[in-house]
Amino acid sequence: MTLSLSGWQKRALLILAGIAVLALFALAFTAGRVSAGPSYPDNASADAGFARDMQVHHNQAVEMSMIVRDNTSDETLRSIAYDIALTQQQQAGQMYAWLEEWGLGQSSSRPRMEWMAGSSGEHGGMDMGSGSDAASMLTPDGLMPGMATEAQLDELRAARGEDAERLYLTLMISHHEAGVDMAGAGVETAETKQVRTLATKIQSGQQAEITLMQTMLDAL
Structure with missing residues (x-):
């Protein structure tokens, strides 16, 4: 049985996919900033x-x-x-x-x-x-x-x-x-x-x- 999607359903899926891609980019950017932040000496240093x-x-x-x-x-x-x-x-x-x-x-x-x-x-x-x-x-x-x-x-x-x-x-x-x-x-x-x-x-x-x-x- 083939699932047929209407036009608005296809557009909704494309929008959701775009949001997911943007979220992944934002997560990667944030992780990069955190890892690149200053590293300070610890209490035992x-x-x-x-x-x-x-x-x-x-x-x-x-x-x-x-x-x-x-x-x-x-x-x-x-x-x-x-x-x-x-x-x-x-x-x-x-x-x-x-x-x-x-x-x-x-x-x-x-x-x-x-x-x-x-x-x-x-x-x-x-x-x-x-x-x-x-x-x-x-x-x-x-x-x-x-x-x-x-x-x-x-x-x-x-x-x-x-x-x-x-x-x-x-x-x-x-x-x-x-x-x-x-x-x-x-x-x-x-x-x-x-x-x-x-x-x-x-x-x-x-x-x-x-x-x-x-x-x-x-x-x-």
């Missing part, structure tokens, strides 16, 4: 760990620099401290903005320094091979390497003149040395170009500041 830990590290450098700027009259050191504070505050702001863009929290329950376990060799004497325990990279006070203790910060707040200068330079050199090590691990392990670029900038900038501060410390 080295990029996120670097952005979080380096922010904390930078924030203490800003705090120490502003303390000594108020506690010494040496204009050269005041200028260096202010430059460190401005630079590290701006870089911390960059890292804060990255985490916001990536939809990640500014803090995490993940251990400090865990992200560095993916780097090769040693940084600052800390073994960061794949078998490393993140806790072993922290100081006995549970701080990241180079971080001043609260007692050291209190001592810096109370110091004046050359005593403040000597203490600041000593603390900041250690702080920068650890920052250089962290930046080196960031260059090795980060997936995004923006993180690797900033890590490289931190590495070279802080190394130059270490040399300058060591010269000043030796002259005191």
Whole structure:
């Protein structure tokens, strides 16, 4: 038995077929846009760990620099401290903005320094091979390497003149040395170009500041 379709039925089928074809094109286009969208680092990435830990590290450098700027009259050191504070505050702001863009929290329950376990060799004497325990990279006070203790910060707040200068330079050199090590691990392990670029900038900038501060410390 042959099914005979009237004219309007044939037209309706053609319209339905056209709608189906358009729907398939729209679905393919949408899928393509989704797959081509930006891919952000996840919560466990080295990029996120670097952005979080380096922010904390930078924030203490800003705090120490502003303390000594108020506690010494040496204009050269005041200028260096202010430059460190401005630079590290701006870089911390960059890292804060990255985490916001990536939809990640500014803090995490993940251990400090865990992200560095993916780097090769040693940084600052800390073994960061794949078998490393993140806790072993922290100081006995549970701080990241180079971080001043609260007692050291209190001592810096109370110091004046050359005593403040000597203490600041000593603390900041250690702080920068650890920052250089962290930046080196960031260059090795980060997936995004923006993180690797900033890590490289931190590495070279802080190394130059270490040399300058060591010269000043030796002259005191």
